[in-house]
Amino acid sequence: MSIDASSPPTPAPVTGWLTTSDGARIPYRRQGSGPALVIVPGxxxxxxxxxxxxxxxSDRRTVVVADxxxxxxxxxxxxxxRMARLAQDVRELMDHLELERAHLLGWSMGASVLYAFVDLFGTDAIDRLVLVDQPSMLLQLPGMDEEEIADAGAIFPIATLYDLYAALSGPDGEATRAGFVAGMVTPSISPALYDWILAENAKTPPALAATLLLSHGTNDWRDVLARIDRPTLVIAGSVSHVPPRSQRYVHSRIAGSTYHEFGAHDGGAHFPFLEAPDAFNAVLRTFLSPE
Incomplete structure (x- = not known):
């Protein structure tokens, strides 16, 4: 049965909570049984x-997604x-669930969290890795030429990043974030789904999002890519605000990786798992269950 992508999903209840080593409380949803897939949102x-x-x-595996x-x-x-702490949260969640190894999927900033995970812990705990629509570097540094900027996907000059931080931290933070999110979806997205995405974003206080954005935006993960030695799928969107060239660069730097790019009429912006869930799930099934 196909999924109605015009309507928002109905979230299942939270199934458990992790209290991290520094006292944060993190809810997670867990469904199914079998090999584990842990999803890290953006x-x-x-x-x-x-x-x-x-x-x-979750018909063939344990699927876990935590806020x-x-x-x-x-x-x-x-x-x-900070990215390092969020990577530690993933490690502690796996320990909490007694997962020695798992498939890991990171979307957007979640992919940066997994870059940090590899940087800190290596790849021993990873079966297969899925990186969805996230550049290896967001910040344009002095001395980077146009080719380096395009390959890295460095979409933020330093002044732009600071201005965005200030706007998110200010009285118009919600409007600033809504404008940012508007550039992440396809023009054909249903109003109901788009409004739901905005409502989900509103659950994160803008000032908190601003603080996290600075850590997210100022890391350079390019040296980590060559250290990824697990089967990896890189997913891009042809009309995403994340330039597809940056995803092809990530693919080129991870030996033996697989690349898939969703087209403009197939949820090919930043939310393919919501705008084209059947197609997205089919790509994941093929990668996670190879012949």
């Missing part, structure tokens, strides 16, 4: 957005709004 986004994957992929600290159903954390 900046200002929520675990509820992956309900279609929880429902569709990033301070996002979705997670209360504001005591701190730790």
């Amino acid at each position: 900046w200002s986004q929520t675990a509820a957005m992956f309900q279609h994957q929880l429902d569709a992929l 990033v600290r301070g996002h979705g159903e997670a209360p504001p954390p005591p701190g730790g709004l």
Whole structure:
């Protein structure tokens, strides 16, 4: 049965909570049994957005998706709004669930969290890795030429990043974020789904999102790519605000990786798992269950 992509998903109830080593409270949803797939959502986004994957992929595996600290159903954390701490949260979630190894999927900032995971912990705990629509570097550094900027996907000059931080932290933070999110979807998205995405984003306080954005935006993960030695799928969108060239660069730097690019009429912006869930799930099934 195909999924109605014009309507928002109906999120399942939270099934458990992790209290991290620094005192943050993180809710997660877990469905199915078998080999584990752990999904890491993106900046200002929520675990509820992956309900279609929880429902569709849990027939053959255990699917787990947790809110990033301070996002979705997670209360504001005591701190730790840094990529390294979020990677530690993933490690602690796996330990909490007694998962020695798992498939890991990171979308948007969630992919950066997994770059940090590899940087800190290596790849021993990873079966297969899925990286969805995230550049290896967001910040344009002095001395980078146009080719380097395009390959890295460095979409932020430093002044733009600081201005965005200031706007998110200010009285018009919600409007700033809504404008940012508007550039992440296809023009054909249904109003009901788009409004739901905005409502899910609103669960993350803009000031918290601003603080996290600075850590997210100022990391350079290019040296980590060559250290990824697990089967990896890189997913891009042809009309995403994340330039597809940056995803092809990630693919080129990870030996033996697989690349898939969703087209303009197939959910090919930043939310393919919501705008084209059947196609997205089919790509995942093929990659996670090779012949």
